[in-house]
Every structure is written in structure tokens, then in C-alpha cells.
Amino acid sequence: MPLTLTLTPNFSEPGKRYFRAFSPGDDFYEMLIEAHRDLSDEQSAMLNAKLILLLANHIGDLSVLREALGHARDGV
Amino acid sequence: MLKTYTYPKYEYQQPQEQKERSAARYPVVIVGAGPVGMAAAIDCRLQGIPVVLLDEDDTVSIGSRGVCYAKRALEILDRLGVGDRVVEKGVSWNVGRTFFREEEVFNFNLLPEPDHKRPGMINLQQYYLEQYLVERCVELGVDMRWKNRVVSVQRMSDGVRLTIETPDGTYGIEADWLIAADGARSPIRKQMNLEVDGKVFMDRFLIADVVMKADFPAERWFWFDPPFHPNQSVLLHRQADSVWRIDFQLGWDADPEEEKKPANVIPRIKAMLGDEREFELEWVSVYTFQCRRMQEFRHGRVLFVGDAAHQVSPFGARGANSGIQDTDNLVWKLKLVLDGKAPERLLDTYSTERVAAADENLMNSTRSTDFITPKSNTSRMFRNAVLTLAEHHSFARALVNSGRLSVPAFLADSTLNTADADEFSGAMVPGAPMDDAPVGVDGKKAWLLDQTGNRFQLLYFTDVAERLGGKLDELRGLSMDPVPVEPVIVSEKAGAAAGVRVLHDLQHLVARRYDAREGSVYLLRPDQHVVARWRKFDAHKIRAAVARATCN
Numbered sequence: 001m002p003l004t005l006t007l008t009p010n011f012s013e014p015g016k017r018y019f020r021a022f023s024p025g026d027d028f029y030e031m032l033i034e035a036h037r038d039l040s041d042e043q044s045a046m047l048n049a050k051l052i053l054l055l056a057n058h059i060g061d062l063s064v065l066r067e068a069l070g071h072a073r074d075g076v
Numbered sequence: 077m078l079k080t081y082t083y084p085k086y087e088y089q090q091p092q093e094q095k096e097r098s099a100a101r102y103p104v105v106i107v108g109a110g111p112v113g114m115a116a117a118i119d120c121r122l123q124g125i126p127v128v129l130l131d132e133d134d135t136v137s138i139g140s141r142g143v144c145y146a147k148r149a150l151e152i153l154d155r156l157g158v159g160d161r162v163v164e165k166g167v168s169w170n171v172g173r174t175f176f177r178e179e180e181v182f183n184f185n186l187l188p189e190p191d192h193k194r195p196g197m198i199n200l201q202q203y204y205l206e207q208y209l210v211e212r213c214v215e216l217g218v219d220m221r222w223k224n225r226v227v228s229v230q231r232m233s234d235g236v237r238l239t240i241e242t243p244d245g246t247y248g249i250e251a252d253w254l255i256a257a258d259g260a261r262s263p264i265r266k267q268m269n270l271e272v273d274g275k276v277f278m279d280r281f282l283i284a285d286v287v288m289k290a291d292f293p294a295e296r297w298f299w300f301d302p303p304f305h306p307n308q309s310v311l312l313h314r315q316a317d318s319v320w321r322i323d324f325q326l327g328w329d330a331d332p333e334e335e336k337k338p339a340n341v342i343p344r345i346k347a348m349l350g351d352e353r354e355f356e357l358e359w360v361s362v363y364t365f366q367c368r369r370m371q372e373f374r375h376g377r378v379l380f381v382g383d384a385a386h387q388v389s390p391f392g393a394r395g396a397n398s399g400i401q402d403t404d405n406l407v408w409k410l411k412l413v414l415d416g417k418a419p420e421r422l423l424d425t426y427s428t429e430r431v432a433a434a435d436e437n438l439m440n441s442t443r444s445t446d447f448i449t450p451k452s453n454t455s456r457m458f459r460n461a462v463l464t465l466a467e468h469h470s471f472a473r474a475l476v477n478s479g480r481l482s483v484p485a486f487l488a489d490s491t492l493n494t495a496d497a498d499e500f501s502g503a504m505v506p507g508a509p510m511d512d513a514p515v516g517v518d519g520k521k522a523w524l525l526d527q528t529g530n531r532f533q534l535l536y537f538t539d540v541a542e543r544l545g546g547k548l549d550e551l552r553g554l555s556m557d558p559v560p561v562e563p564v565i566v567s568e569k570a571g572a573a574a575g576v577r578v579l580h581d582l583q584h585l586v587a588r589r590y591d592a593r594e595g596s597v598y599l600l601r602p603d604q605h606v607v608a609r610w611r612k613f614d615a616h617k618i619r620a621a622v623a624r625a626t627c628n
């Protein structure tokens with residue numbers, strides 16, 4: 001895990017070759033929106049909360065998470 | 077009638093067969109003189125195939141349709157001989173800017189790398205493109221038949237029989253092969269009871285062409301949720317003749333008839349311009365968009381191309397652009413089959429390769445449409461979060477999707493390719509559409525792509541063109557094969573080789589873009605795609621790769 005938060009494009013799938021720079025990010029975004037399909041707003045909020053907890057645990061490094069929380073809070 | 081353009085009227089003449097009540101059979105008949113049918117007709121003529129082109133109308137595309145023609149389509153139009161006219165009349169651009177509310181959040185450059193002949197995109201009203209294509213068809217002797225409407229198609233084992241209606245009544249002709257380029261509503265597809273599957277987007281767009289004097293730069297501007305059109309998106313493009321294309325997203329509930337009225341359109345445009353500048357409406361329509369395709373593009377002797385085969389929403393300009401690429405893929409294969417040099421199976425690969433490309437186009441334009449028109453509160457929330465983060469963070473800028481503009485598909489999974497056995501880096505894998513680069517030809521500056529196409533070719537990279545000895549005979553031997561391969565030497569030094577063309581790699585960019593070294597060879601398809609490559613010349617391997625690329 002990096003010691004600071006990655007803010008440059010970072011999506012990829014091991015073993016997959018991309019010919020266009022926008023493809024891996026678009027793949028992720030579609031997965032994300034697809035995961036919410038047919039959910040009510042409340043169900044979606046629950047999905048998001050669980051997703052954040054899962055990813056936060058995966059990242060683990062609290063200094064990285066602190067930085068991400070700061071950026072997320074910014075301007076809200 | 078438009079203020080800046082007069083629609084040409086092409087003359088109807090009673091067809092010979094109808095006058096004489098005679099039967100006629102042609103190797104290729106094309107239905108539909110849109111951009112795609114005409115590209116197919118021109119390509120057939122360049123391959124020496126006689127061709128009849130039928131259209132129910134007698135003019136070019138009416139109103140506001142295609143605007144943006146992408147680099148790859150321009151390269152194909154170069155091969156067809158209309159590239160210069162299209163580019164000279166069109167507005168070239170590479171930069172797109174995206175705004176969220178009041179701020180610019182993102183911009184892109186379609187051509188970050190110099191030294192390509194064609195720009196990322198040009199903007200040109202579809203009727204100009206079609207007019208130039210008509211003129212080129214006439215020049216090449218395409219048998220163009222205006223006011224000829226196909227009313228029925230009868231399939232036979234070795235061809236099709238068409239019934240055609242003209243102002244003088246009906247008549248029939250037969251064709252060995254039929255190219256159906258009859259557009260999104262394809263009457264031929266319907267007649268043959270073939271399905272086209274996909275989805276309609278529940279949104280409406282007001283598309284206005286406006287004549288005005290404005291000094292905005294030649295860039296694509298896209299707004300999410302701008303103050304002058306809250307909660308919706310707006311797109312601005314400059315076209316030829318001081319005509320500007322403006323797309324306003326309206327939402328599903330908008331009433332198309334009401335929205336089209338000048339009294340409703342003019343205030344929207346005034347709000348957008350934000351000043352009292354004068355403008356005139358050229359054309360206004362309201363569209364809904366669909367993303368869909370046929371299961372297969374080949375049905376026996378009938379080959380579907382362009383909108384008849386697949387339809388996309390215009391975010392990404394993948395409609396005419398991809399249709400022109402269909403014909404690029406199809407016609408050389410058809411020629412080999414007509415000449416008995418390849419089995420009919422080769423035409424199945426037209427379908428598989430272009431279905432894969434259509435899926436890529438459908439996926440990208442669906443994703444863009446979903447980003448622009450979020451379907452749920454959550455989806456809108458994520459969209460706005462991306463746009464907010466984009467102002468500060470490059471990862472979010474990469475996620476902003478206001479249209480992924482038309483780029484050619486890499487046919488990397490095609491069965492026609494010969495897989496790499498040697499190591500190469502870079503993007504020019506088997507199946508890749510060729511990268512352009514400057515070259516010298518007989519001391520003059522030229523472009524690699526203008527030196528390729530229409531036939532199989534072998535690029536042989538060497539700096540010792542004069543000392544190839546026996547290899548030169550082997551190279552020249554390839555051009556005597558049943559499916560000839562033209563050898564072309566690419567050399568970093570100006571040089572000559574008896575009976576073989578030499579391209580001077582002036583800036584070493586060909587070698588760099590193709591990761592080539594002394595002795596590397598690239599086998600190219602007639603549609604300017606890489607199909608195999610090696611580090612060393614081996615005539616046996618090359619012949620095997622040609623056989624594979626032609627289903628022989």
C-alpha cells in the first residue's frame with residue numbers, strides 16, 4: 001500500500017490489456033452504477049456505507065484514510 | 077431551405093432494364109446512398125468491382141445529423157479519395173472542454189502526439205460529406221440510381237432478387253451480393269424478419285443548427301448543469317459556414333413539438349450566449365437516442381453495414397464513423413470472395429470483427445449516455461461527485477464521461493490474426509489499426525497511411541536496402557502470389573531497391589511507433605490493420621499468415 005493517497009488514475013485489471021486510457025476507469029464506473037441497479041435510495045446508501053467499510057479495511061493505513069476523508073469532506 | 081446550403085437534386089433516369097424489360101444480374105448491388113453505402117460503392121470501384129447503388133431519394137442528408145468525423149474515418153476517406161475535400165471544408169479540432177456548473181473541470185486533447193496527417197476530429201455537416209461522396213461515386217463510374225426504392229428482397233442460394241419501384245413503375249434485378257446500407261429503419265432488415273436488439277434512452281435532445289458570427293475557438297464544449305440550462309447538459313460544436321451545432325438535453329417529459337418551436341428555442345440559445353449577438357436558426361429537431369445492433373451482420377448473400385446493422389447514441393460520434401469502418405473491413409474481403417481467391421467464410425469474419433467493434437461502440441456510447449443522463453439519484457450523486465473531484469484530482473478527471481469520441485477498435489481477438497511469436501512492445505499488435513507517421517517518398521514528404529491500403533503489404537524495416545541480395549527476390553516473389561503481397565521497404569536512410577518501393581523513415585517515427593528494428597517485418601491488411609509481425613523475414617511464415625488472414 002502506498003503511504004499517501006493515490007490521486008492519479010489508478011484503475012486496471014491484472015492480465016488485461018487496455019488500448020484506450022479511459023477504458024479501465026469506465027469499466028469501474030459501470031460496475032459501480034450497475035451494483036446499485038434497482039435499489040431504492042435507502043438501499044443504495046446502505047450499499048455505499050458497506051462498500052466504504054470494506055475498502056477502508058482493505059487500505060488499512062489510517063494516514064491514507066485520513067487524507068481521503070479530508071478530500072471527500074472538502075466542499076461538501 | 078437552408079441559408080448556408082442548397083440541397084443538390086440528382087437526376088433520376090429510367091433504368092435500362094426497366095425501359096427494355098430485360099433481366100440483369102450484377103456482382104454487387106448496394107441499397108442506400110448514405111455515407112456508408114457510398115463509402116462501400118467507392119471502395120468497390122477502387123477494387124474494380126462494377127456496382128449498382130440504389131436510393132429512394134434524390135438528394136443528400138436533410139437537416140441536422142452527423143457532425144464529427146474522426147481521424148480513422150478521415151484516413152479511410154483519404155483512401156477513398158475524398159479526404160482532402162472533407163478536411164478542407166470542415167473545421168479541424170483536437171481539444172474538448174467540459175464544464176460543471178460555472179467551472180471548467182476537465183479538458184482533453186484527442187491528438188496529444190504530433191506527426192499524424194489527420195487531426196483527431198473534424199466537424200462538417202453531413203450533407204457536405206454526402207455531396208463529396210456522390211461526386212466521387214460519379215467520377216469512379218458507380219451506377220447510381222436515384223428514386224429507386226427497394227420494395228422487396230428475395231433470397232436465393234447464390235444471390236438475391238430485388239424488386240425496385242421508380243417513378244416509372246417497378247422492375248427487378250439480381251445481385252450475387254447485396255450490401256444493405258439502408259439506414260436505421262432498414263426496410264431490408266424488416267423484410268427479412270431480422271431482429272435488432274438494444275435499448276432506447278428515456279431522454280430527449282433538442283438539436284439546433286444556428287448561423288452566427290462568433291469567435292469561440294474550434295473546440296468541443298460540453299456543460300453539465302450550466303446556469304443557463306440547469307440540471308441538464310449542453311453541447312456546442314462549430315461546423316462549416318459559421319453554422320454552430322447546439323444540443324440541449326431536455327428530459328423525457330419534454331414535448332418535442334412544443335420544444336421545436338422557434339419561440340421556445342430562441343430564448344434557450346439567448347440564455348446560453350448570454351449576450352445580444354445575432355443568430356439565425358438553420359434547422360431544429362428533437363431526438364431520442366437508441367443503442368442497438370443486429371445479432372449478425374452477414375445473412376447469406378446479404379451484408380448489413382452502417383446504421384442498418386447498428387445504431388448508437390451520438391455521444392462519441394460513433395455512427396457514421398463506425399459505418400465507414402464497416403465498409404473498410406468488408407469490401408476487400410468481398411473482392412477476394414468474388415475473385416474466387418477466398419472462401420465465403422471470409423465474409424463471416426466481416427460480421428465477427430464488426431460485431432465486436434459495434435459492441436465496443438455501443439458500450440462506450442451507452443456509458444457516456446448513462447453518465448450524461450443518470451438514471452437514479454445515486455447515479456446522479458456519483459456523477460456530481462466525480463465532477464466535483466475533477467476540479468482538483470486527475471483520477472476523477474479521467475472518469476468524466478461527456479462522450480468517448482470515436483476511435484477505431486483493435487481487432488486483437490480476430491481469428492484472421494497470426495499471434496505474435498516474437499517480442500514487441502507498443503500498441504501495433506496484430507489486429508491494430510495502423511498508426512500514421514511521416515515518411516519520405518522519392519525525396520518528397522508523404523504519410524505512411526497514404527502509402528498503404530487496398531492490398532496486402534509487407535513492411536520490411538531495413539537500413540541496408542541496397543544490399544539485400546537474394547532477399548530482394550524473395551520479397552518481390554510475394555507480389556506474384558495468388559493473393560499478392562506488395563513488399564515495401566522502410567528505411568531510416570534514403571535508399572533504393574530494384575522493383576521494391578522504399579519509404580524513408582525521415583523522423584524515425586515509423587520504427588518507433590511500430591517498435592521495429594533492423595529486419596522486422598509487418599504484414600498489413602488491405603484495410604490498414606496489422607495482421608502479423610515478426611523480428612525476421614521468413615517467406616514461409618508470411619504466406620501462412622496471408623492464408624490465415626484470408627481463410628484459405
Ligand SMILES: Cc1cc2nc3c(=O)[nH]c(=O)nc-3n(C[C@H](O)[C@H](O)[C@H](O)COP(=O)(O)OP(=O)(O)OC[C@H]3O[C@@H](n4cnc5c(N)ncnc54)[C@H](O)[C@@H]3O)c2cc1C
Binds near residue numbers: 145262395
Ligand atoms: C443528431 C445526430 C447527430 C449525429 N452525429 C454524428 C456524428 O457527429 N458523427 C457520426 O459519425 N455520426 C453521427 N450521427 C449518425 C449518422 O448520421 C448516421 O450514423 C449515418 O447517417 C448512417 O449512415 P448510413 O449510410 O448507414 O445510413 P443513412 O444515412 O440513414 O442512409 C440510408 C439511405 O438509405 C436510403 N434508403 C432507405 N430505405 C431505402 C429503400 N427501401 N430503397 C432505397 N433506398 C433506401 C435512404 O434514402 C438513405 O439515403 C448523428 C445522427 C444524429 C441523428
